[in-house]
Structure formats: structure tokens, C-alpha cells
Amino acid sequence: MKQPTGQVRTDTPSRRTGGPGDGGPPTGQELSRWRHATRWRGAVAGVLSALAGLAAGSVAAGLLGTSQTPVVAIGSAFIDRTPPWLKDLAISWFGTNDKNALRVGILIVVLALAAIGGVLAVRRYWAGALIIVVLTGVAVIAAMTRADSGQTGFLPSAVAGITALLILRLFSKRLEPLIDFPDDGVTRRGFLQLSAGVALGSAAVGLLGRVVSGNRAAVADARKSLKLPQPPTLAPPAGVQADGATPWATSNADFYRIDTALSVPQILPTDWKLRIHGMVDNEIQLTFDDLLKRQVLHKWVTLTCVSNEVGGDLIGNALWSGVLLKDLLQEAGPSKDADAIKSTSKDGFTAGTPLSTLLDDRQAMLAFAMNGQPLPVEHGFPVRIVVPGLYGYVSATKWLVDIEVTRFDQFEAYWTPRGWSELGPIKLSSRIDVPFGKKVTAGPVTVAGVAWDQHVGVSKVEVRVDGGPWQQATLATDASIDTWRQWHWTWNAPHGTHLLQVRAFDDKGNPQVEASAPPAPNGSTGLHTVSVKVD
Numbered sequence: 001m002k003q004p005t006g007q008v009r010t011d012t013p014s015r016r017t018g019g020p021g022d023g024g025p026p027t028g029q030e031l032s033r034w035r036h037a038t039r040w041r042g043a044v045a046g047v048l049s050a051l052a053g054l055a056a057g058s059v060a061a062g063l064l065g066t067s068q069t070p071v072v073a074i075g076s077a078f079i080d081r082t083p084p085w086l087k088d089l090a091i092s093w094f095g096t097n098d099k100n101a102l103r104v105g106i107l108i109v110v111l112a113l114a115a116i117g118g119v120l121a122v123r124r125y126w127a128g129a130l131i132i133v134v135l136t137g138v139a140v141i142a143a144m145t146r147a148d149s150g151q152t153g154f155l156p157s158a159v160a161g162i163t164a165l166l167i168l169r170l171f172s173k174r175l176e177p178l179i180d181f182p183d184d185g186v187t188r189r190g191f192l193q194l195s196a197g198v199a200l201g202s203a204a205v206g207l208l209g210r211v212v213s214g215n216r217a218a219v220a221d222a223r224k225s226l227k228l229p230q231p232p233t234l235a236p237p238a239g240v241q242a243d244g245a246t247p248w249a250t251s252n253a254d255f256y257r258i259d260t261a262l263s264v265p266q267i268l269p270t271d272w273k274l275r276i277h278g279m280v281d282n283e284i285q286l287t288f289d290d291l292l293k294r295q296v297l298h299k300w301v302t303l304t305c306v307s308n309e310v311g312g313d314l315i316g317n318a319l320w321s322g323v324l325l326k327d328l329l330q331e332a333g334p335s336k337d338a339d340a341i342k343s344t345s346k347d348g349f350t351a352g353t354p355l356s357t358l359l360d361d362r363q364a365m366l367a368f369a370m371n372g373q374p375l376p377v378e379h380g381f382p383v384r385i386v387v388p389g390l391y392g393y394v395s396a397t398k399w400l401v402d403i404e405v406t407r408f409d410q411f412e413a414y415w416t417p418r419g420w421s422e423l424g425p426i427k428l429s430s431r432i433d434v435p436f437g438k439k440v441t442a443g444p445v446t447v448a449g450v451a452w453d454q455h456v457g458v459s460k461v462e463v464r465v466d467g468g469p470w471q472q473a474t475l476a477t478d479a480s481i482d483t484w485r486q487w488h489w490t491w492n493a494p495h496g497t498h499l500l501q502v503r504a505f506d507d508k509g510n511p512q513v514e515a516s517a518p519p520a521p522n523g524s525t526g527l528h529t530v531s532v533k534v535d
């Protein structure tokens with residue numbers, strides 16, 4: 001016999017065998033306490049069922065060699081549908097931890113929904129099961145819409161859903177007797193045993209999932225043992241500043257990371273293949289070995305993200321090693337009508353890059369090393385594109401697997417339908433790095449930072465204090481127009497709180513845009529302004 005929720009039953013339950021207030025008929029208070037306890041058990045049952053499902057899903061993903069666990073599937077689909085403002089918000093809140101934050105967020109939402117499902121399932125199994133079915137459906141559809149999930153990418157989510165449904169059924173069988181009748185101890189013990197069993201089982205299965213997904217370890221090993229042509233020197237070009245301001249080279253560990261990959265694609269160099277095709281005379285297929293047989297180029301290039309706010313740190317300068325894209329494209333023989341390449345990564349990200357920027361003298365490359373090391377896995381191992389002068393989203397495809405020579409009117413790259421410009425030349429900008437958050441005492445103070453206008457060049461940097469006259473800063477040696485340029489200026493700092501501002505000029509003497517603009521749709525503008533307290 002079932003009672004509608006919330007209605008307090010006051011007659012004596014016929015199956016009563018003991019429990020709180022032993023002997024007499026249960027009071028309304030007792031009944032409501034039992035129901036409360038039963039609801040809690042339902043929630044625990046829901047959460048444990050979901051965890052068991054997720055553990056089974058991770059084993060399935062490991063066995064199938066796919067990264068598409070249910071959480072990754074939902075998260076990746078979520079990222080693909082994130083509007084630019086939300087992406088920027090996530091980056092500004094969580095920085096490079098935005099992906100972990102998303103994983104945790106998805107897990108919390110899934111477990112919360114599963115808890116509700118568990119509570120419902122105590123009374124009506126199918127009502128709770130429906131929530132799991134819907135969650136499973138979302139994950140399966142999410143996995144099927146991912147480019148890198150292949151034919152079997154939906155299976156881990158399906159396995160997770162079926163497992164969760166079965167476990168939830170076990171729980172609901174245990175909990176049903178508790179709905180209207182007081183806890184007889186036996187039922188409670190049964191529930192506790194089942195809970196402990198499911199929790200332990202899930203932990204064990206989850207561990208197994210880690211073991212069977214050995215792909216990550218294999219790629220890490222392959223990367224470590226890779227011998228690549230070394231640059232003649234890692235030292236900064238002569239004359240670049242080294243006075244404690246921003247280092248000339250950004251270390252691989254400090255280099256900003258931006259991408260849509262919730263689970264970083266794992267590609268063995270021996271498995272890597274690149275196809276250059278489309279509007280070309282000769283289609284080209286390239287293995288990693290083929291790539292290493294070509295002439296190698298080492299070049300300092302400053303990479304910048306279009307999402308970089310004025311004064312932001314989504315910019316880094318590295319010594320990249322790789323081969324010239326120009327040579328490869330010329331071997332392929334692009335059609336006269338082609339004006340773009342669409343480059344695609346293992347996980348389905350795409351960038352659209354003007355063909356002209358790959359064929360001119362800027363030495364766009366297929367890079368396999370960064371600062372003398374094989375590309376870190378997060379930065380595109382084994383091969384990515386680097387094009388001086390263009391924001392990353394229109395050029396710097398990591399985990400590169402495909403280049404199609406085409407026309408801009410034939411395709412839309414990943415970020416274009418999401419509100420970002422089709423073309424993304426980097427905008428002239430500058431940043432103050434010191435003094436920053438440090439104690440400053442009155443007297444001469446070094447103000448320093450970087451300015452950049454990749455593949456155009458910076459000719460001058462000026463600084464001003466409290467909106468006063470602009471004063472010329474000293475520029476470090478121009479290593480190349482494709483890198484940032486360090487600058488410094490000595491300020492005779494008076495007591496008080498002051499505003500410092502910087503502006504840069506391009507090679508033709510045009511100043512950077514002073515009006516503030518947000519990153520979307522094609523890069524921020526405005527003057528970097530810092531407040532400094534002088535004691």
C-alpha cells in the first residue's frame with residue numbers, strides 16, 4: 001500500500017515489528033522522522049548509483065580507448081555551446097583551471113540530479129529511473145556530437161546509464177519496505193550493506209578504469225623518449241632585456257593554455273598523420289618521420305589569445321621548432337581560387353587561416369617543439385600550427401591532423417559561428433609588468449613591460465603618470481617583428497597613489513587604439529592602466 005507523499009499516516013502499520021517508540025502505534029512525529037530518514041537513504045542511493053555508473057563508464061572508455069567518459073562527453077558538448085562571454089567569464093574566474101571547474105561543476109549537477117532520482121525511486125522506481133535515463137540520454141547525445149568520439153564514443157555513457165539503473169533498482173527494492181513502516185533494523189542493515197558494497201565496488205571499478213586507460217602514459221613515455229633536432233641555442237637573442245621584468249622566453253610550464261579540449265587528445269607520434277588536401281594539385285600525406293626528414297626551422301614567435309584582456313596574461317613567447325608550411329603547401333600546389341586553409345585537430349577543433357599568411361615570408365610553421373622540448377601534450381603534441389601575427393583561434397591548431405586548402409566562403413571554423421571574427425590579426429597592444437603589487441618607495445623606480453604587434457613591429461612605447469604628458473620608454477633590441485618587445489622607463493616616483501599607463505606605436509608610427517573594447521569579436525583594445533602606491 002502506498003501513501004501520497006506528505007500525508008501522515010496515523011493508523012498502526014500492520015507489519016510493524018519494532019523500532020522507535022516500540023510497542024504502541026507510531027506517532028505522527030515518528031512517522032515523519034522515518035520518512036525523512038528514508039528520503040535521505042533515497043538520496044544516498046541515487047548518488048551511489050550514479051557513482052557506480054560513472055565508474056563503469058570510465059572502464060568502458062578505457063577499454064574502448066576513447067576519452068569520452070560521460071562527464072567528458074557532457075563537458076565537451078557544453079564547451080562547444082558556451083557563448084564567448086561565458087568562456088571569458090570562466091577564464092577570468094578560474095584561469096587555466098576552468099576545465100577542472102567545469103568537470104567538478106558537471107559532477108555536482110549530475111550527482112544532485114541523481115540524488116533527487118534516488119528520493120523519487122524509493123516510492124516509484126521508474127520516476128527516479130527517468131532522471132537517470134534523461135541524464136544518460138544527454139551524455140550519449142553529447143558524445144555522439146563530438147568529432148573525436150568515433151563510432152563507439154557513446155558507449156561509455158550508455159554503460160554508465162545502464163549500470164546506474166540496475167544499481168538504483170537494487171536500492172529501491174531495499175528501500176521500498178521502509179516507506180510506510182518503521183525501520184526494523186534488518187532493512188536498515190540491508191541498506192547499509194548494499195551502500196557499502198556499491199561504494200567499494202565503484203571505487204575498485206574506478207581504479208580499474210584508470211589502469212585500463214593507459215593511453216595517457218604511453219603518450220607521455222613516447223614524448224619523453226622522442227629525439228628531436230635541437231635549436232642551436234635556447235638563449236634569448238642578444239640585446240633583449242633581462243632586468244627582472246617579464247622574461248623574454250615564457251617557459252613551457254608558464255605558457256598560457258587555451259583550448260576547448262576537456263580531455264587532452266593523446267596522440268602517439270607513430271600514429272600521427274597529416275593530410276593536406278582540398279583545392280590542391282597533389283594531395284600530401286605526412287607521417288611524423290616524414291616531418292623530421294624535412295629542413296627544420298627554429299623561430300621565436302609570440303603567441304596571443306584573442307580573449308586576452310588589456311593587461312592580461314594570455315600571451316607567451318617561445319622558441320618554436322618545426323617545418324615551413326609554405327614549402328609543404330607549395331608542394332601540394334594550391335589552386336589559384338583558394339584563399340584559406342581549414343586546419344582540424346584530433347578533437348574536431350577547426351581554425352580558418354588566410355592562405356596568404358602561410359605563403360608569405362612570415363615563416364608559418366608546423367611546430368613539433370617548444371623551447372627545445374617536444375610540444376607539451378597540452379600545447380598540441382605531437383604537431384601544431386604556429387602563424388606569426390594571427391591570434392591563436394584562427395591559426396594555432398594543436399593536435400593537428402588535417403589541413404584542407406579551401407575558400408572562406410566554403411566553411412566556418414570553430415569560433416566563427418560563436419561570435420568571433422573570421423579573420424584574427426593580432427592587435428597592437430602593450431602591458432605594464434613592473435612595478436606590480438610590489439612595495440614601491442619614492443625615488444627612481446623601474447617601470448617595465450612588453451609591447452607587441454606581431455608581424456608588424458613596435459617602433460615606440462610611451463608611459464604616462466596620472467594622465468600627464470607621454471614620456472618615451474627605452475625599447476629592448478628588436479629581436480624580430482614576430483615577437484613581443486620589452487621596454488622600460490625610469491620613473492622618479494613621488495609619494496602617493498598614482499596611475500601609470502602605457503601605449504605602443506606600430507612600425508609606421510600609428511599609436512595603439514585607446515578606446516576600450518572587449519575581446520569579442522576580434523581582440524581587446526584600450527590602455528593598460530595600473531595603480532601604484534608609493535611610500
Ligand SMILES: Nc1nc2c(c(=O)[nH]1)N[C@H]1C(S)=C(S)[C@@H](COP(=O)(O)O)O[C@H]1N2
Pocket residue numbers: 255256257258259260261303304305306345346347349378379380391392393395396397398399
Ligand atoms: N585543437 C585546438 N587547438 C587550438 C585551440 C583549441 O581549442 N583546440 N585553441 C586555439 C587558441 S584560441 C589559442 S589562443 C591557442 C593557444 O595555444 P596554447 O594553449 O598552446 O597557448 O591555441 C589554439 N589552438
Ligand SMILES: [Mo]
Pocket residue numbers: 258304305306307391392393
Ligand atoms: Mo585564443
